[in-house]
Amino acid sequence: xxxxxxxxxxxxxxxxxxxxxxxxxxxxxxxxxxxxxxxxxxxxxxxxxxxxxxxxxxxxxxxxxxxxxxxxxxxxxxxxxxxxxxxxxxxxxxxxxxxxxxxxxxxxxxxxxxxxxxxxxxxxxxxxxxxxxxxxxxxxxxxxxxxxxxxxxxxxxxxxxxxxxxxxxxxxxxxxxxxxxxxxxxxxxxxxxxxxxxxxxxxxxxxxxxxxxxxxxxxxxxxxxxxxxxxxxxxxxxxxxxxxxxxxxxxxxxxxxxxxxxxxxxxxxxxxxxxxxxxxxx
Numbered sequence: 001x002x003x004x005x006x007x008x009x010x011x012x013x014x015x016x017x018x019x020x021x022x023x024x025x026x027x028x029x030x031x032x033x034x035x036x037x038x039x040x041x042x043x044x045x046x047x048x049x050x051x052x053x054x055x056x057x058x059x060x061x062x063x064x065x066x067x068x069x070x071x072x073x074x075x076x077x078x079x080x081x082x083x084x085x086x087x088x089x090x091x092x093x094x095x096x097x098x099x100x101x102x103x104x105x106x107x108x109x110x111x112x113x114x115x116x117x118x119x120x121x122x123x124x125x126x127x128x129x130x131x132x133x134x135x136x137x138x139x140x141x142x143x144x145x146x147x148x149x150x151x152x153x154x155x156x157x158x159x160x161x162x163x164x165x166x167x168x169x170x171x172x173x174x175x176x177x178x179x180x181x182x183x184x185x186x187x188x189x190x191x192x193x194x195x196x197x198x199x200x201x202x203x204x205x206x207x208x209x210x211x212x213x214x215x216x217x218x219x220x221x222x223x224x225x226x227x228x229x230x231x232x233x234x235x236x237x238x239x240x241x242x243x244x245x246x247x248x249x250x251x252x253x254x255x256x257x258x259x260x261x262x263x264x265x266x267x268x269x270x271x272x273x274x275x276x277x278x279x280x281x282x
Contacts, residue, residue: 005270009278012266015246016279017123021211022106022219023238024097025231029222029251031112033272035036036084046083050076053164057185059084069163070180077183078157078166086151088275090119093273097221098122100280107207111223111230113185128200130230136184138192139174145194147184208238216245221272239264250275 016022032038039058047056056062059080067073095117108117108127113134117127136147150172157166172181184192193201218235225232239247240260247265249255255267268275 005268008266008268009275012248012268012275012279013281015217015248015266016100016104018215019104019217019246020214021207021216022101022104023208023211023216023235024101024106024108024219024221025223025235026108026110026112026117026221027223027231028112029224030093030272031091031116031222032112033222033252034093034116036088036091036114036116046152047079048183049164050079063185069165070171071168074171075161075164075166078154078161081134081150081154081183082158086154088116089115091116092122093276096276096280097157100276107204109204109231111227113139115154124200125203128204129197131186132184132191134183134185137172137181138184138190139177140180140182141174141177142190142192143174143177143179145192145201147192147194147196148181150183177275209243211238212242214242214244216242218245220247220248220249220251222251224251236261 028038035142037043038060043056043058044051047059047062050056050062054065056065062076063080065076067076098117099122106126108122110117110127110129112129113129113132115133115135118124135150137150137153138147153170153172157170160167161168173179174181175245182190208223218239220231220235223232223235235247236258239245240258244265245264247261248255249257249267250264250272251267252267252269255269257265257267
């Protein structure tokens, strides 16, 4: 990355200013840059009892912990959901990003599940949460495709958690099959894609179709190789197939893309807050 930071900022500003379509793809790295970190002091401060009891290392790997009972599982998940969704206000970086879109025809696709784009005021018709949202529960075995708001039950679970467990009476059960419930996150083949999910997917596909052959900017934010087939690889393919497209990639560790897009890619591995703020000054 030999090009000066200031020159890359100027190029990014110009590309976004002239873009007919702006497609934003946000991954876990963007939420981390905004301050929603899944490890370190934030994790230690909020999960000390669970760390001591189960030896948990961070919020990502602990999401797959094989709890012995549903009471233990939901005591953990109530804390996890509450911290990352209900207790966390909209982050400044998300607000700054959305200010960047104020005069643009844009769409957001994200693998993040903390609801920050909703809090930042993004219209429902302009974003697609591919991997789910902490705010909803589903049947563990996906016996039906309805989602259920979990705010009230999470609050109750938190208030009645004792020694990393909740009362059996609070364990959520499916209203249809009577089985266990799960957080609506894509972690296995039972992830529920409800009618709103399919509407969002359709809106995204229509927006992408409308960007073909037009001056389009694909702004990729903190997308690594955990699920590259959702944002990273499709963005690269769409830029490769559109000579009027530009890929702006913000990624601390993985800035390099396919060789075919070298001339049409502007990469940054610097601080995202600084980059977004500087680009916004166009």
